[in-house]
Amino acid sequence: MSDTETLVRGILDGDRISVSRAISVIENDLYSDRALRILEGINPRTGNAHVIGITGPPGVGKSTLIGAMVPRIAVDDRKVAVVAIDASSPFSKGSILGNRIRMQESLTRHGIFMRSLSSRGLSGGLSFSALGTIKILDAAGFDTIILETVGSGQADLDVMLLASTIVVVLAPGLGDEIQAIKAGIMEIAHIFVVNKLDREGAFQAIKDIEDVLATASQGEWKVPVIGVSASNGDGLDDLNSAIGKHAEYQARHRDRRSSVRMELNLIVESEIMKALRNAIEEDSRVTGIIDDVSSGARDPFQGSRMIMGALSQRIAGKK
Amino acid sequence: MFKDKPVKVLLAKPGIDGHDRGMFVLARAFRDAGMDVLYAGLLPTPQEVVDTAVNEDVDVIALSLLNGAHLTAFKKVSDLLRKKGIDDIAIVGGGTIPDTDKPKLEKLGISGNYGPGTPLSVIIDHVTKRATESRKKKMGSG
Ligand SMILES: Nc1nc2c(ncn2[C@@H]2O[C@H](COP(=O)(O)OP(=O)(O)O)[C@@H](O)[C@H]2O)c(=O)[nH]1
Ligand SMILES: [Mg+2]
Numbered sequence: 001m002s003d004t005e006t007l008v009r010g011i012l013d014g015d016r017i018s019v020s021r022a023i024s025v026i027e028n029d030l031y032s033d034r035a036l037r038i039l040e041g042i043n044p045r046t047g048n049a050h051v052i053g054i055t056g057p058p059g060v061g062k063s064t065l066i067g068a069m070v071p072r073i074a075v076d077d078r079k080v081a082v083v084a085i086d087a088s089s090p091f092s093k094g095s096i097l098g099n100r101i102r103m104q105e106s107l108t109r110h111g112i113f114m115r116s117l118s119s120r121g122l123s124g125g126l127s128f129s130a131l132g133t134i135k136i137l138d139a140a141g142f143d144t145i146i147l148e149t150v151g152s153g154q155a156d157l158d159v160m161l162l163a164s165t166i167v168v169v170l171a172p173g174l175g176d177e178i179q180a181i182k183a184g185i186m187e188i189a190h191i192f193v194v195n196k197l198d199r200e201g202a203f204q205a206i207k208d209i210e211d212v213l214a215t216a217s218q219g220e221w222k223v224p225v226i227g228v229s230a231s232n233g234d235g236l237d238d239l240n241s242a243i244g245k246h247a248e249y250q251a252r253h254r255d256r257r258s259s260v261r262m263e264l265n266l267i268v269e270s271e272i273m274k275a276l277r278n279a280i281e282e283d284s285r286v287t288g289i290i291d292d293v294s295s296g297a298r299d300p301f302q303g304s305r306m307i308m309g310a311l312s313q314r315i316a317g318k319k
Numbered sequence: 320m321f322k323d324k325p326v327k328v329l330l331a332k333p334g335i336d337g338h339d340r341g342m343f344v345l346a347r348a349f350r351d352a353g354m355d356v357l358y359a360g361l362l363p364t365p366q367e368v369v370d371t372a373v374n375e376d377v378d379v380i381a382l383s384l385l386n387g388a389h390l391t392a393f394k395k396v397s398d399l400l401r402k403k404g405i406d407d408i409a410i411v412g413g414g415t416i417p418d419t420d421k422p423k424l425e426k427l428g429i430s431g432n433y434g435p436g437t438p439l440s441v442i443i444d445h446v447t448k449r450a451t452e453s454r455k456k457k458m459g460s461g
Contacts, residue, residue, distance in 0.1 A: 017405070023376065024457070093353050094325055094351060097356060097357045097375075100360075104363075116355075
């Protein structure tokens with residue numbers, strides 16, 4: 001494996017092997033010094049990519065839709081990358097990373113870089129590894145990064161906030177259109193898509209969502225509801241132009257402070273986790289505290305406070 | 320809590336043999352063994368297999384063919400991977416592979432080469448072993 005500097009140079013040169021390896025560093029060892037140094041090294045070249053988030057319940061056709069949209073987005077030499085997060089089995093912790101297969105043909109034809117992340121190895125750190133992956137792709141010169149997540153839990157919603165244009169995809173026949181809207185997705189959606197327009201009930205679903213939206217207070221950006229069929233191509237041009245319009249809108253209205261706050265939050269969290277790991281591995285004070293709590297000499301709350309004390313000293317560089 | 324990323328394996332059948340079922344059985348068995356499993360899809364070319372393996376940075380490529388074309392197809396994948404200078408993604412093989420071909424594949428670094436009917440646990444153990452070697456190399460001189 002190459003050293004951090006070589007990896008950083010490779011990323012900046014757009015070398016895909018370096019990009020892929022760097023993402024692995026973030027994935028394998030989320031809270032390592034190496035991960036943070038890579039991200040710091042490439043940081044000056046980040047901030048140019050447009051990140052499109054695609055979320056919604058499983059089975060609505062998100063991956064198929066991405067495959068169908070890629071030819072429309074990868075025009076005029078725009079370089080496109082896809083990052084898709086698959087949920088893993090809660091039992092074995094393994095996962096079948098099935099998103100890729102739905103878009104493989106399109107990826108091959110258009111030379112798209114795609115990476116599948118499983119949410120499992122990343123428990124808690126999903127947002128940080130997604131942030132790191134996006135930064136690496138951004139620095140490597142990808143103009144558009146498409147991020148797919150299943151819109152089910154809080155962790156997925158948090159990941160979506162890394163995107164500048166958030167597309168929520170629903171489909172008829174799932175009976176959960178309104179449910180999904182209620183579950184916190186409403187607030188973050190910039191564009192609603194009803195996929196499977198070729199199926200019965202699609203137009204009703206569009207109308208239901210429009211009704212709900214009509215009662216919500218919206219800002220300057222009016223959230224459109226777009227019917228599409230990823231399988232026959234209907235409505236995809238409309239979706240593409242809505243994404244383009246939102247990209248322009250958000251470039252003018254971007255709330256820089258809120259994205260900076262989120263980014264700092266994730267990086268600080270990572271630094272703390274790194275310090276915690278080092279402390280657990282090598283700080284004799286921590287082993288002592290574990291002994292004390294095990295023997296009942298202290299309760300876990302006292303123990304945790306003492307670990308926090310040791311941590312803050314470590315972070316401050318005093319050891 | 321840390322450094323617990325599962326083994327990542329790419330299942331690929333670089334040619335037509337009309338036996339997709341076996342791949343799905345394998346995919347599920349690998350997942351149940353705690354691995355992250357990617358499936359290269361219908362009829363991937365050796366180039367597609369290698370591109371996917373590199374972009375996804377898998378630990379192991381598991382190739383299978385039941386049509387007798389394993390020597391040429393598997394060798395292509397192995398050659399393309401080496402050409403990229405990558406030595407930390409392992410290749411394992413499977414399918415209807417005559418005993419006389421196995422040493423030739425082994426020489427290319429393609430191990431396992433299990434036939435139909437091999438117990439899943441044997442295959443899982445072997446993939447895990449090769450993945451561990453890959454991981455070690457990847458972590459190696461960092
Ligand atoms: N009828 C119809 N089926 C679709 C459409 N888009 C996707 N599908 C199917 O919906 C299923 C789930 O698709 P997938 O892209 O994996 O959904 P995801 O889980 O949201 O990523 C697959 O069987 C697709 O073939 C569409 O526009 N119309
Ligand atoms: Mg999907």
